[in-house]
Amino acid sequence: MTQTKQRNGADAKAEKRERLIRSTMKCIANQGMSSVTMASVTQDAGVSMGLANLHFKSKEGLLNETLAYVHDQYVSGLERIASKQQNSPADHLLEQVKWDFSSKVANRELLAVWFAFWGEAKSRPTYRQVCSERDSLMTDRVQQLCQQLIDEGDYPGYDAEDIAIGLCCLIEGLWLDMLIAPQKVSRERAHRVAVNYLATNFPKHISRASK
Amino acid sequence: MTQTKQRNGADAKAEKRERLIRSTMKCIANQGMSSVTMASVTQDAGVSMGLANLHFKSKEGLLNETLAYVHDQYVSGLERIASKQQNSPADHLLEQVKWDFSSKVANRELLAVWFAFWGEAKSRPTYRQVCSERDSLMTDRVQQLCQQLIDEGDYPGYDAEDIAIGLCCLIEGLWLDMLIAPQKVSRERAHRVAVNYLATNFPKHISRASK
Amino acid sequence: MTQTKQRNGADAKAEKRERLIRSTMKCIANQGMSSVTMASVTQDAGVSMGLANLHFKSKEGLLNETLAYVHDQYVSGLERIASKQQNSPADHLLEQVKWDFSSKVANRELLAVWFAFWGEAKSRPTYRQVCSERDSLMTDRVQQLCQQLIDEGDYPGYDAEDIAIGLCCLIEGLWLDMLIAPQKVSRERAHRVAVNYLATNFPKHISRASK
Amino acid sequence: MTQTKQRNGADAKAEKRERLIRSTMKCIANQGMSSVTMASVTQDAGVSMGLANLHFKSKEGLLNETLAYVHDQYVSGLERIASKQQNSPADHLLEQVKWDFSSKVANRELLAVWFAFWGEAKSRPTYRQVCSERDSLMTDRVQQLCQQLIDEGDYPGYDAEDIAIGLCCLIEGLWLDMLIAPQKVSRERAHRVAVNYLATNFPKHISRASK
DNA sequence: AATGAATGAGCTTTCATTCAT
DNA sequence: TATGAATGAAAGCTCATTCAT
Numbered sequence: 001m002t003q004t005k006q007r008n009g010a011d012a013k014a015e016k017r018e019r020l021i022r023s024t025m026k027c028i029a030n031q032g033m034s035s036v037t038m039a040s041v042t043q044d045a046g047v048s049m050g051l052a053n054l055h056f057k058s059k060e061g062l063l064n065e066t067l068a069y070v071h072d073q074y075v076s077g078l079e080r081i082a083s084k085q086q087n088s089p090a091d092h093l094l095e096q097v098k099w100d101f102s103s104k105v106a107n108r109e110l111l112a113v114w115f116a117f118w119g120e121a122k123s124r125p126t127y128r129q130v131c132s133e134r135d136s137l138m139t140d141r142v143q144q145l146c147q148q149l150i151d152e153g154d155y156p157g158y159d160a161e162d163i164a165i166g167l168c169c170l171i172e173g174l175w176l177d178m179l180i181a182p183q184k185v186s187r188e189r190a191h192r193v194a195v196n197y198l199a200t201n202f203p204k205h206i207s208r209a210s211k
Numbered sequence: 212m213t214q215t216k217q218r219n220g221a222d223a224k225a226e227k228r229e230r231l232i233r234s235t236m237k238c239i240a241n242q243g244m245s246s247v248t249m250a251s252v253t254q255d256a257g258v259s260m261g262l263a264n265l266h267f268k269s270k271e272g273l274l275n276e277t278l279a280y281v282h283d284q285y286v287s288g289l290e291r292i293a294s295k296q297q298n299s300p301a302d303h304l305l306e307q308v309k310w311d312f313s314s315k316v317a318n319r320e321l322l323a324v325w326f327a328f329w330g331e332a333k334s335r336p337t338y339r340q341v342c343s344e345r346d347s348l349m350t351d352r353v354q355q356l357c358q359q360l361i362d363e364g365d366y367p368g369y370d371a372e373d374i375a376i377g378l379c380c381l382i383e384g385l386w387l388d389m390l391i392a393p394q395k396v397s398r399e400r401a402h403r404v405a406v407n408y409l410a411t412n413f414p415k416h417i418s419r420a421s422k
Numbered sequence: 423m424t425q426t427k428q429r430n431g432a433d434a435k436a437e438k439r440e441r442l443i444r445s446t447m448k449c450i451a452n453q454g455m456s457s458v459t460m461a462s463v464t465q466d467a468g469v470s471m472g473l474a475n476l477h478f479k480s481k482e483g484l485l486n487e488t489l490a491y492v493h494d495q496y497v498s499g500l501e502r503i504a505s506k507q508q509n510s511p512a513d514h515l516l517e518q519v520k521w522d523f524s525s526k527v528a529n530r531e532l533l534a535v536w537f538a539f540w541g542e543a544k545s546r547p548t549y550r551q552v553c554s555e556r557d558s559l560m561t562d563r564v565q566q567l568c569q570q571l572i573d574e575g576d577y578p579g580y581d582a583e584d585i586a587i588g589l590c591c592l593i594e595g596l597w598l599d600m601l602i603a604p605q606k607v608s609r610e611r612a613h614r615v616a617v618n619y620l621a622t623n624f625p626k627h628i629s630r631a632s633k
Numbered sequence: 634m635t636q637t638k639q640r641n642g643a644d645a646k647a648e649k650r651e652r653l654i655r656s657t658m659k660c661i662a663n664q665g666m667s668s669v670t671m672a673s674v675t676q677d678a679g680v681s682m683g684l685a686n687l688h689f690k691s692k693e694g695l696l697n698e699t700l701a702y703v704h705d706q707y708v709s710g711l712e713r714i715a716s717k718q719q720n721s722p723a724d725h726l727l728e729q730v731k732w733d734f735s736s737k738v739a740n741r742e743l744l745a746v747w748f749a750f751w752g753e754a755k756s757r758p759t760y761r762q763v764c765s766e767r768d769s770l771m772t773d774r775v776q777q778l779c780q781q782l783i784d785e786g787d788y789p790g791y792d793a794e795d796i797a798i799g800l801c802c803l804i805e806g807l808w809l810d811m812l813i814a815p816q817k818v819s820r821e822r823a824h825r826v827a828v829n830y831l832a833t834n835f836p837k838h839i840s841r842a843s844k
Numbered sequence: 845a846a847t848g849a850a851t852g853a854g855c856t857t858t859c860a861t862t863c864a865t
Numbered sequence: 866t867a868t869g870a871a872t873g874a875a876a877g878c879t880c881a882t883t884c885a886t
Contacts, residue, residue, distance in 0.1 A: 013849075032334035034245035038877060048851050053878060055849095112333045119330025121391055122323045123243035132392050139395075157419055165388070165396060166404045172387050173380030180332055181343050184350070185376060193377045200411045208368055224866085249860060259868045261862080270860060435845085454756035456667035460881060470847045472883085481881060534755045541752025543813055544745045545665035554814050561817075579841055587810070587818060588826045594809050595802030602754055603765050606772070607798060615799045622833045630790055646870075671856060681872050686857060688870095 017055050017065075019045045024066045029112035033120060038062075067117050067130050070110060075137060077105065082141065089148040090205040093198060096142070100171050101191040111179045139168045153204045163201055170197050228266055228276075230256045235277045240323035244331060249273075278328050278341050281321060286348060288316065293352065300359040301416040304409060307353070311382050312402040322390045350379045357413075364415045374412055381408050439477055439487075441467045446488045451534035455542060460484075489539050489552050496527060497559060504563065511570040512627040515620060518564070522593050523613040533601045561590045568624075575626045585623055592619050650688050650698075652678045657699045662745035666753060671695075697759055700750050703743060704763050708770060710738065715774065722781040723838040726831060729775070733804050734824040744812045772801045779835075786837045796834055803830050 023045035027036045038059055042049045056062040077099050086092035099105060121128040143164035150158045171194055177185040192209045199208040234256035238247045249270055253260045267273040288310050297303035310316060332339040354375035361369045382405055388396040403420045410419040445467035449458045460481055464471045478484040499521050508514040521527060543550040565586035572580045593616055599607040614631045621630040656678035660669045671692055675682045689695040710732050719725035732738060754761040776797035783791045804827055810818040825842045832841040 016849085030334060032331040034331060035334065037875085039875090049877085050851055050879080051849080054851095059877065108333075115326070115333075116330045118387065118391065119327045120243040120245060122319070122326075123241060123246065128391065135388065135392055136395075157421060159422065162400065162404050162407065165385075165400065166381065166408060169384030169388050169396070169401075169404070170377065170381045170408075171384065173382065173384030174376075176329065176383050176387070177346065177376070177380050180329065180339065181346055184347075185380070189373065189376065190380075193373050193380070196373065197377060197381075197408070210368060211370065227866095248858085250858095260860085261868055262866085264861065265867075438845095452756060454753040456753060457756065459879080461879095471881085472847055473845085475882065476846075530755075537748070537755075538752045540809065540813065541749045542665040542667060544741075544748075545663060545668065550813065557810065557814055558817075579843060581844065584822065584826050584829065587807075587822065588803065588830060591806030591810050591818070591823075591826070592799065592803045592830075593806065595804065595806030596798075598751065598805050598809070599768065599798070599802050602751065602761065603768055606769075607802070611795065611798065612802075615795050615802070618795065619799060619803075619830070632790060633792065649870085670854085672854090682856085683858085683872055684870080687872095692856065 013055070016045075016047060016051065018069075020047065020052055020055065020062065021066050021069045024062055025070070025109060025113050028066075028116045029109040033116040036063075064126055066113070067127060070113055071130050071134055074105060074134060078137065078141065088205075089145040089152075090198075090202065093142065093145050093149075094195065094206065097167075097171070097191065097194045097198070101174075101187055101194065103187070106175060106178060106187055106190070108179060108182070111175050115176065115179060135168070139164050142167055149202050149205050153202060155202070155204075158201075166201075167194070167197060170194060224266070227256075227258060227262065231258065231263055231266065231273065232277050232280045235273055236281070236320060236324050239277075239327045240320040244327040275337055277324070278338060281324055282341050282345055285316060285345060289348065289352065299416075300356040300363075301409075301413065304353065304356050304360075305406065305417065308378075308382070308402065308405050308409070312385075312398055312405065314398070317386060317389060317398055317401070319390060319393070322386050326387065326390060346379070350375050353378055360413050360416050364413060366413070366415075369412075377412075378405070378408060381405060435477070438467075438469060438473065442469065442474055442477065442484065443488050443491050446484055447492070447531060447535050450488075450538045451531040455538040486548055488535070489549060492532060492535055493552050493556055496556060499527065500559065500563065510627075511567040511574075512620075512624065515564065515567050515571075516617065516628065519589075519593070519613065519616045519620070523596075523609055523616065525609070528597060528600060528609055528612070530601060530604070533597050537598065537601060557590070561586050564589055571624050571627050575624060577624070577626075580623075588623075589616070589619060592616060646688070649678075649680060649684065653680070653685055653688065653695065654699050654702050657695055658703070658742060658746050661699075661749045662742040666749040699746070700760060700763050703746055704767055707738060707767060711770065711774065721838075722778040722785075723831075723835065726775065726778045726782075727828065727839065730800075730804070730824065730827050730831070734807075734820055734827065736820070739808060739811060739820055739823070741812060741815070744808050748809065748812060768801070772797050775800055782835050782838050786835060788835070788837075791834075799834075800827070800830060803827060 020041065023041045024036065026044055027041050031040065038049050038052055041062070042052050045052075052059075052062055056065055078096065081092070081095050081099055084095075086095065117127050118131060121131050143160050146158075146163045146167075147160040149155070150160055150163075174185060174190040174193060178187065178190055192211070195206070195209045199206045231252065234252045235247065237255060238251050242251065249260055249263055252273070253263050256263075263270075263273055267276055289307065292303070292306050292310055295306075297306065328338050329342055332342050354371050357369075357374045357378075358371040360366070361371055361374075385396060385401040385404060389398065389401055403422070406417070406420045410417045442463065445463045446458065448466060449462050453462065460471055460474055463484070464474050467474075474481075474484055478487055500518065503514070503517050503521055506517075508517065539549050540553060543553050565582050568580075568585045568589075569582040571577075572582055572585075596607060596612040596615060600609065600612055614633070617628070617631040621628045653674065656674045657669065659677060660673050664673065671682050671685055674695070675685050678685075685692075685695055689698055711729065714725070714728050714732055717728075719728065750760050751764055754764050776793050779791075779796045779800075780793040782788070783793055783796075807818060807823040807826060811820065811823055825844070828839070828842045832839045
């Protein structure tokens, strides 16, 4: 009985937290980072303003937790892919790229949130740390896989780090354009461009995608 | 006499405008878009708060003009390159990439400003328009040049638009990482990665850069 | 059985009340009256926030009861001294002064609490009433004793009320300086100064204290 | 012309500052320290809330300046008395006591402000410093004068510091009771009690005051 | 009796904007 | 043209109080 009560209480608390974070994302995406207010977030979440400060201590706290939330969501996706048995490094890479352009990751709300934080990253160390951590995680894995392909395929003059950085930056740039110019860079095209980057670099392993 | 006065006046006015815009850029880069205030900008510029409103009508006006300023600066660079007689489409492309990673374009202050505006672009139509206009300008030219290379070089299954978008997005992604992770993505590496993108796609025209 | 339960309940209740009051005093002394919050008090007491309102109805209730508590504590000390058979009015006076500078009364926490309430007294009638009641109680008794000494000792031109007020105000002033400047006004010095006030006024009855 | 303008501007600014400080004192006296709000102060001063923060940076700034203001006012009175040629140490002491119970110092508003700050002094170092500085200034001077009287009058067993502390604490205690119990401790009685303290201690120099 | 999540009124503070000079 | 004192709306945040459990 007491157990149930406590669990309900804890659940309710966690649910409110998540609701506030989701509303924060929505507001960032719709209004832009600099127009987000505690009032608009809590109104969207349907709770009082006091509650947000109760749970997150301050607006900064809420934003930090929101960044952590989207970070964790992305990273857990990467981990899931890494933990699955992959047939080959090439498949692993393609799987990861597929995830990067899936609707779970490359949807407009999430992308808007990412770029909003990136826009503030230079001046806010906390944001910068989380953003660059995510960046490292992604690049490091990609680099390992690229190195394997290079070793297997005897590609002369290739630098795994350069190619990995190229892929990751390409993906980020595609995300940006999906956000800014969605009519030009659709999800499908973005995915194709990224795959073709790999195919062009590793023709022995990966074949080009066509329209 | 009156002429001189007016010219001096006009000059002084233009100089104040530019000074305010440069201060705005500095503030955006140092404090982040959402912490920029009229007070901090005008203090940095060494003018009174009223003056900024006199010249730019409002904060929004100042930000719009700042975006226009960095836009014009970039675009005029592109125009200059386009207007020069280029030996070949390949040279033209390489020249443009060189410009994109020159210290005039790819310095941290300017990049921070760009991403600050991009971060707000989704929710502010004015910003989005300028950002996407710049994007089109860049992509369209690159696409034309890529098409010429494809036609010349008989590259099978290549889509000029895809490759152009790939280059532009790669460049933007490299800019982002130069901002977020400068110790990993130096200007030199970023330039090399972009050149190698071209070299890998157009091996008959462009040769790989090495460390 | 029911009896025991009720008694235990009543005891527990009384104990919680006292704990909350002691925490209130601690918080007033440490943070200052205007920074005391229900949260800090209940946290210090180790009980939930709701409980304080349950027992004291409101924050104002808690503060009123706290003032009453320190008031009662002081007054009961006075009563105890008055009820003891005293050898003489002079001894009675000295006994009372001794009590005023004992560690039970003149400790920093208690003094801080007193002055915190005095600071608010002007604007809060409830506080003013309690404070001035305590004042009267003290002065009235001291005045009676002084009158006895005057009558006994044939001190010409003495006004018992003036001298009584002088003693009481001197004591309060010494308390204040013990709080503000404890390194200058130690408990011992404060006691000595008060005794010497009496000795100087009533040289036939009371002899000076020396260092 | 420019001079005049600037002076007017500076004057206006200084005048607003003083007006805000006077309103703060009024509010502290009427509502008590913990009920003072920026809204009530600025409303009383007839200016906007923003202005108080413009001039004083924050509420804490306003309170600090208010304390400094009453401090300076009191201290400048002491200095004025000290700088006047006094006939004798006794006259000097009496002059100072007279000032302490003049309507400029011992009026209810000023006393209420003093005790409000004293009430917070324990927990706020800034307040404590100012309050204890004032205290030292007063006691040190009184102690010197008492020492002169002791030396002149051959009072055996007197400790100048004890007597000085006694006088200062008596004065503070009288102030407190003038605030809490004005019907019992009038300004006249308070003054008389203080003078009699001196007369009783220094009968060769100072004669008792009578009703 | 006791909890603590939740509220919302009220506080301090910030800041774009105005306007007399 | 240029100033900066002044405004006031709106923001973030605090905290006494309530209430379902």
